[in-house]
Amino acid sequence: MPQLQVPQLQLPQLQDPLGSGLVRDSRRLLDRTDTGDLRSLRLKQVDELLKRHRDVLEPDPRGEPVVRREILAWSPSPQGLAAMRAAGPVADGGAEGMLVLRLPADADMAATLERLRKADPDGAYDYNHIYTGSGAAQAGPVQQAPAPAKADSKEGAPRIGLVDSGIERGHEVFNDAAIVPWGCDDGPHPSAHGTAVAALMVGRSPRFQGAAPQATLYAADIYCGSDNGTGGSAARIAAALGWLAREQVAVINLSLVGPPNQILERVVRGMVERGHLLVAAVGNDGPAAPPLYPASYPGVVGVSAVDKQGRPLPEAARGPQVMFAAPGSQMVSAAIGTPPYRMVRGTSFAAPLVAALLADGLGRPSPQAARQAIARLARTATGAPAGAISNEIGYGVLGTALRTDPSAFR
Numbered sequence: 001m002p003q004l005q006v007p008q009l010q011l012p013q014l015q016d017p018l019g020s021g022l023v024r025d026s027r028r029l030l031d032r033t034d035t036g037d038l039r040s041l042r043l044k045q046v047d048e049l050l051k052r053h054r055d056v057l058e059p060d061p062r063g064e065p066v067v068r069r070e071i072l073a074w075s076p077s078p079q080g081l082a083a084m085r086a087a088g089p090v091a092d093g094g095a096e097g098m099l100v101l102r103l104p105a106d107a108d109m110a111a112t113l114e115r116l117r118k119a120d121p122d123g124a125y126d127y128n129h130i131y132t133g134s135g136a137a138q139a140g141p142v143q144q145a146p147a148p149a150k151a152d153s154k155e156g157a158p159r160i161g162l163v164d165s166g167i168e169r170g171h172e173v174f175n176d177a178a179i180v181p182w183g184c185d186d187g188p189h190p191s192a193h194g195t196a197v198a199a200l201m202v203g204r205s206p207r208f209q210g211a212a213p214q215a216t217l218y219a220a221d222i223y224c225g226s227d228n229g230t231g232g233s234a235a236r237i238a239a240a241l242g243w244l245a246r247e248q249v250a251v252i253n254l255s256l257v258g259p260p261n262q263i264l265e266r267v268v269r270g271m272v273e274r275g276h277l278l279v280a281a282v283g284n285d286g287p288a289a290p291p292l293y294p295a296s297y298p299g300v301v302g303v304s305a306v307d308k309q310g311r312p313l314p315e316a317a318r319g320p321q322v323m324f325a326a327p328g329s330q331m332v333s334a335a336i337g338t339p340p341y342r343m344v345r346g347t348s349f350a351a352p353l354v355a356a357l358l359a360d361g362l363g364r365p366s367p368q369a370a371r372q373a374i375a376r377l378a379r380t381a382t383g384a385p386a387g388a389i390s391n392e393i394g395y396g397v398l399g400t401a402l403r404t405d406p407s408a409f410r
Contacts (some may be wrong), residue, residue, distance in 0.1 A: 024318035041346075042257065042285060045132045053229025056408040057130065060296030061110060064259040066127035067230050069103040071113055072238075073125050087112050087125030094239035098263060100128070101336040126261040131232045131258035133165070134281035134292075134348040158215040158359045160201055161244040161252030162352075163237060165194035165223040172332045178216040182243050183236075192336055196344050197255050199334035200352040200402075203355040207409070208334065208341065211356030211402050218249050232256065233285060237294075238267045241278075245271060250365045251373075252276060253355035257283040257292040265297055272299035275365035277373060279303060279355040281347035282317040289317060296321040301374065302357070305350035307331060308403070310383055312392040316347055321359035323374070324381060325393035326350035343406060353399040 042307040049065050050057055058068045073084060084090050084101045093100045103112060110126070116125040157178065168190035169179065179202070181188070204213035220240035223231030230236075237256070244252050252271075259281075268278060280295035282302045295302035295317075302321040304327020305313045312318075313329055328350035335342040358373045381396025389395060 028150065042132055042134070042283070046130075047130075049130060049229065050397060056229045058109075060127050060129070060259075061257060064127075065130040066109075067106065067130070067233055067235075069109060070128040070235075071101040071103065071109065071116065072128050072235055072261075073099045073101065073123065074263045074266045075117070076123045076125075077115075077120045080116060080123045080125070082223055083116050083119040087116070087338040092179065093109055093235050094242050095235070095242040095267065097266075098235065098238055099177045100235060101285060124266050126234070128230075129234045129258050129261045129264075130230070131234070131256040132396045134255050134257045134283050134346055136353075156230065158212060158362065159249050159251075160212060160215050160217055160355055160359045161247075161249040162194075162198060162201065162217055162219045162410065163222055163244070163252060163254045164197050164219070165189070165191035165231075166221045166225070167198045167219055168195045168221045168334070168336045169192075171195060171199070171203075171334050171336075171340065173208055173210070175200045176203045176204060177213065180216065180218045180247075181221065182219070183221035183240065184224035186224070189221060189223065190336055191223065191346065193255070194219075195219065195336055196225075196333035196342075197253070197352050200349055201253065201356045203334055208332070208404055211353050211399060212359060218244055218247055233262045234258075234261045237264060241267050241271060245274070245276065245365075246285060248364045250276060250362045250369070251355050251359040252278050252279040253352045254278060254294055257281060257285075257295070260293050260296075260387060264294060268294055268297045271365075272297075272349060273367070273368040275370050277301060277355075277358050277362070277365075277370045279351050279358065281305075281351040282319075282322055284313070284315040284346050285317060288320040291319060292317060299353065301315060302394070303347060303351040303354045305345075306383075306397055308392065308405070310397055310400070313345075313347075316392075318391045320389075320391065322391060323389075323394040324377065325397045326352050326353040326384075326399040330405065331403045332406050333404070341404075341409060350399075353402050357388075357398055 025324040057065045060066045088103045091100045166189040200210050202217045203210040208262040222236040282295045283292035301323045304316045304322045304325040306325050308330040329345045332341045333344045384390045384396040
């Protein structure tokens, strides 16, 4: 899709997208190549989460944050369910087949998890892991702008799912957007990450255009402000995917990363088998880092990021989980506060472009249609060796014309 001509807009200062707090002019931001902060962003987020919410979060044996005293189960056997009930109260997890065991304060969570797995070897039991965004979108002052009055969906339009944080519906790029929300009973919780990702999919204004502004966005907020520290949990992701499955949304973007989780793996596997295309950022922990999830689950469309010259970002993950790459740096998306557009960087912002391209012409979930959509994009991808799949860019680079360059805002 060709990009709209963007009128000149003065943006003398943009906040550093890598979170240093410094303010630079747009030319210096455009030329910025330092990625040290972005590579360590997830580790810093994990450390801050554990420190800030130590009353509700704790590290698992790998150091990944999990909800304290919660174990998830997926369709346990009668023996497994009995073992769960012997350990503590069991509740519905919010997704079909998922249960949550809430342990007493003095329980050993690791030992309980081991007992459950031994009692039900064919079952799936795991911690309730926390997942975070996979890119840097600098936040500004939160504006609680009311959502403009509009239809919740567009008749006959493509539908795209989003599992992320909240969207600033009052931003000008969403004036004509059709957005169906899910997740927060107490109202909207706009965030920088969710707003930037959503804009890249369905946003449009005189200054900016996303990849599929004609589409209806089914947006699940799994954080809801994260005031209690449990936002972005595996249970919330599973519940959001369950909602999108019920809504028959064929293509779903997840710009989230975290550790492997047996429950999330079961949910993802079921959706892939039913023909949903799950598109996920592969992460920014660096080429030598262990695989991140859900991008690394079989059948998921893992997306890496490239710069303006088509080069893989130094911080982007490499490996067989990479199916495509798309622009993920030297680009602008919608932001909260002033200025209303800011630089973004990371695989988080490449994945929504690929998701939007896959959704074009795709109706309800279908395994055959999903395979055809991937094959269609693979034929148009560029940069990969002929007949080969690259660990850096997969089948190749997509969506180069979809980048909104910061030079257009000078």
